[in-house]
Amino acid sequence: MNDQPGSRAELPRQYDPASIEERWAQFWVSEGLFDVKTPPPGADAHAFTVLLPPPNVTGNLHMGHMFEHTETDILVRWRRMLGHLTLWVPGTDHAGIATQMLVERQLATEGTTRQALGRAAFVERVWQWRAHYGGAILSSMKRIGDTVDWSREYFTMDDNLSHAVREAFVRLHEQGLIYRGAYIVNWCPRCQTAISDLEVEHEEQRGKLWEIRYPVVGAPSEFLTVATTRPETMLGDVAVAVNPLDERYTHLHGKMLTLPLVGREIPVIVDDWVKSDFGTGAVKVTPAHDPNDFAIGQRHNLPSITVMDETGHMNVEAGAYAGLDRYVARKKVLEDLEAQGLLGAARDHVNAIGYCARCQTVVEPRLSTQWFVAVNKPAREGGPTIASLAIAAVQPDASGQKPIRFTPENNEKVYLDWMTNIYDWCISRQLWWGHRIPAWHCATCRKITVAREDPTACAHCGSAEITQETDVLDTWFSSGLLPVTVFGWPTPDGLPTPDLTAFYPTSLLVTGFDILFFWVARMIMLGCWFMQDIPMPNGSQRPLAETVPFREVYIHALVRDADRQKMSKTKGNVIDPVTIVEKYGTDAVRFTLASMASPGTDIAFNEARTEGYRAFANKIWNAARFIFMNVERAREAGITVDAGMLGHMPSVPPYAPIEARWIAARIHSVAHEVNTALGEYRFHEAANTVYQFFWGDFCDWYLEIVKLRLDFSETADKAYTRAALTMLLQTFETALRLLSPIMPFLTEELWHALFNGEPPAKSIALSRYPQGDPQTGTVEAAFALLQELIVAVRGLRKDLGVEEKLS
């Protein structure tokens, strides 16, 4: 008759997660239990701060998210219960290229395009998309019990964050660290934008290495043979390069060649970069379509001829081939060369083809004008570079401590290798969805004005003929700033905001390997760079260790399907966490993920395992039913347990029954082990330890023995029964707290019920986490002996065919 939360009346025989989870999820949010007020300056709050990797608003949460959120939430709940001021900041990411592509796809199904819509209308469409998916993501997070601070939830294109992005851009520009220029970049002909090296996926493919004979001018019947994998680019050749030491070609140095099919004359040049032992030892130089060729072109002052447009079709410079798709052009070029007898051998050749990570189109290296961040250039003579700070941030400082620590450790090496070999970062994208670059081009003097506020005139010549740059910023430029921007950077006075003082550096980042370079590295780069100028609260210079965006990075594994396949929408093997959660209960799914979360090992998610943990939840539920039932019986017999005894680690006098001394020792051991495991991100160990304790020790042994002690008859020794009952309740209550970071819903429900609706705190999540001392093992050893004896007797009984009821 009483279905209020926290009522202990008449629990059903079977645990039904659906009947309680929505209720508690709502309660946690509506009560604002995990919202954190900024502590006043000077308060020593022991903050534990985590920034949630903002999910992309490209779709709903997937199992990988739930895994990441589960691990983080376990740690966050644990830290909170340890008494830290615990802040977990949620948000969502606009995910420029990814989201734009999905909306374009949606438009395609409606028979239209973004171009037909126009920029403003298209962006409006993307905002609608974002409203839908962003909302879905946030409600899923609530459903799975993430204890984030909802009052601080953000979207990467919120006004304040956009403002910060702009400030960062302007500041880097002022420091001479942002430049614009024509360079070879990875270009996706489908997305029609530049993409970064990281957004290119390489795949080895069998192809051909074609040899083409270039006639030598003034020497009839003499040729210089080059080798290429992309013959169509020859139309843009401006030279042929050979190694200066290659004696085969010494006589051709400085000679001119006739570029086949085009007729243009191009020089033979020498460059160390050319490897004599590859191909023919002669390289065609196409500066507009190859990064190495571009570098050669720079060294030798060669022109660049672009023969392909932004859609991957040949342009007017390609003459007769203009308008052809790049692969059609390739075929035709080969045919025409063949016809002219200029095509040599076509050798089998394996090389790595680059694909756009978003749409899988083959990427084209292309000369185009882009914006870059100079990562290896100091802002002032002798000063640090962005990369140098990001390198120092993971290496031991003067005190021998690493400002940032990676778990698993080997990720540190991967990070360092990447950061030490880093190139300038191309941050411009020819997209419509994102932060527009705050630069204005002057039609009069052609110069560029970069400004904090939208200018009305050119800063150089005063002309009003200015138009804003159409490019937007790489998504990761804005998300890379999040650790500072969510806490109020930039500040008008250049001093740390109260939030920065209290919460920066954040304590921990839990994220996947796939965004180690994209995001983790960029946060370190930008965080260290901008925070070096923000003094410490006492006005002193901020040391490197206080500029880092986070002190620890935990890199989690990947969730795969039961067959170890990577989950992907195209394969159709994506597991929707909400579906699974509705089927088994959130706690069972969380427990599954935790129990399999061994650092560094991918998870093959299979439901069979979840079924097992659903049974575990049911076991806990029924243990509670049993206990509550006995509390009720005891009350009827005039025996009550002092609620003041609850909330502490069970302790027993030496004369207490052995099972009481044993379970007390066990829960101390278990608490100790679980705390240690969580401190080392060993989720599976924590989960298995509590599982083993609750089912194996508490239910199978302790509970069975306690049954014999609970005598409510008239003649019973009430003090004796009361002591047993107290110990039982105390242990159970402790176990609930121990379990609650992993199974927050069930433990919340039972905890409130245990206190009969009058718990000592609004939520079990606000209670204290059990702490235990390692045990000497004497009681445990003695009890183990007893267990062995009982098992032996049971076996004997079975062997002899004695009926169990006879005892």
Add this chain to the structure above:
RNA sequence: GGGCGCAUAACUCAGCGGUAGAGUGCCACCUUCACACGGUGGAAGUCGUAGGUUCGAAUCCUGCUGCGCCCACCA
């Protein structure tokens, strides 16, 4: 071309120097008043392969085989 990871019970995975573990599944018995999403008992692995170190190796080292991943401007 560099670098990394994994191979343990039918399945999914722990263990990582000292007598092989868990969940699921399987077999037998038990519907006993918390729970059949249960209880009790049980079967099940020459820990990929070949060597080496050690008193002792699934656990450390080396080679091999098979998967998988990351990084890379040799046309």
